[in-house]
Amino acid sequence: MPLLRGRRALAGVAAVCVAALAAACGSIPASGTGSTATPAAGSTTTVTAPAAQPSTSSAGTTAPAAQPGPCSTAALRVTLASQEGAAAGHFYRTLDFTNISGTSCTLYGYPGVSFVAAIGGNPIGAAASRSPASKLLVVLAAGKKAHAVLDLLDVLNFPASKCAATDAHWIKVYPPNQFSASYVAWTAKVCSKSNTVYLSVAPVRHGG
Numbered sequence: 683m684p685l686l687r688g689r690r691a692l693a694g695v696a697a698v699c700v701a702a703l704a705a706a707c708g709s710i711p712a713s714g715t716g717s718t719a720t721p722a723a724g725s726t727t728t729v730t731a732p733a734a735q736p737s738t739s740s741a742g743t744t745a746p747a748a749q750p751g752p753c754s755t756a757a758l759r760v761t762l763a764s765q766e767g768a769a770a771g772h773f774y775r776t777l778d779f780t781n782i783s784g785t786s787c788t789l790y791g792y793p794g795v796s797f798v799a800a801i802g803g804n805p806i807g808a809a810a811s812r813s814p815a816s817k818l819l820v821v822l823a824a825g826k827k828a829h830a831v832l833d834l835l836d837v838l839n840f841p842a843s844k845c846a847a848t849d850a851h852w853i854k855v856y857p858p859n860q861f862s863a864s865y866v867a868w869t870a871k872v873c874s875k876s877n878t879v880y881l882s883v884a885p886v887r888h889g890g
Contacts, residue, residue: 750786752859753822757783760855760864763829763890773834775868777883778890779857781822789820789828789886794856794863797872797881799849801865806850807873810883817885827890835880837873845873845880858886 759780767774777795781787792812796805813833820828837847850872854863873880 749819750788750821753779753781753783753787753789753857755857755860755862755864757781757787758857758864760857760866762853762866762868771836771839773836773870775832775834776890777830777832777853777855777866779822779828779830779886780890781824781826784824786821786823789822789858791817791858792883792885793830793858794854795832795881795883796854797850797868797870798852798854798865801852803852805854806848808876808879808881810881811879813882813884815884818887820886820888828886828888829890830886831884833882833884834870834872837871837880840873840878840880844875845878846875847871848874 759782761778761780763776763778765776777793779789779793795810797807798805810832813831822828832853837845840847848871849869851867851869852865853868854865856863
């Protein structure tokens with residue numbers, strides 16, 4: 683009888699050990715479930731990375747093409763068109779800007795224009811005022827022209843005390859948004875009084 687009871691006791695201990703081992707060999711929770719359990723030594727755990735999410739910042743869109751930069755003074759040949767116009771005390775000339783740089787550039791707004799007696803000389807009287815008109819961006823391809831219209835008043839219609847008319851032989855031209863000038867020959871009677879506006883300029887437009 684004692685021998686039988688001993689064998690039954692050993693069988694019960696074996697059963698408890700088997701159950702404990704089975705519990706210890708269960709699956710490892712997936713990462714992210716909050717468990718801090720570590721795998722048994724020598725085991726291999728495969729972790730599947732989450733699927734990459736598609737980017738929505740630029741998917742399906744095309745970046746707009748960048749506009750060319752502004753036309754520098756060196757990139758332009760500035761000339762006066764040969765044809766003239768006149769009406770009711772106004773003389774009109776067209777100021778042409780030709781792109782000689784070999785690459786496209788842009789013009790926007792008004793050129794700065796004033797009369798001078800000689801290249802490098804000081805402006806005679808007031809610089810050109812700006813004719814009221816909308817400004818348009820002109821993309822100027824290599825070899826193409828843009829223009830701005832000049833309106834010169836007949837200064838002989840001004841009182842001598844208000845105008846003090848004199849001769850000028852050049853116009854000094856700053857392309858829009860530039861700080862170096864070109865000189866274009868144009869002999870005309872102009873007002874030397876700085877408070878008398880006798881010349882105006884329109885914003886640049888396509889074509890010459």
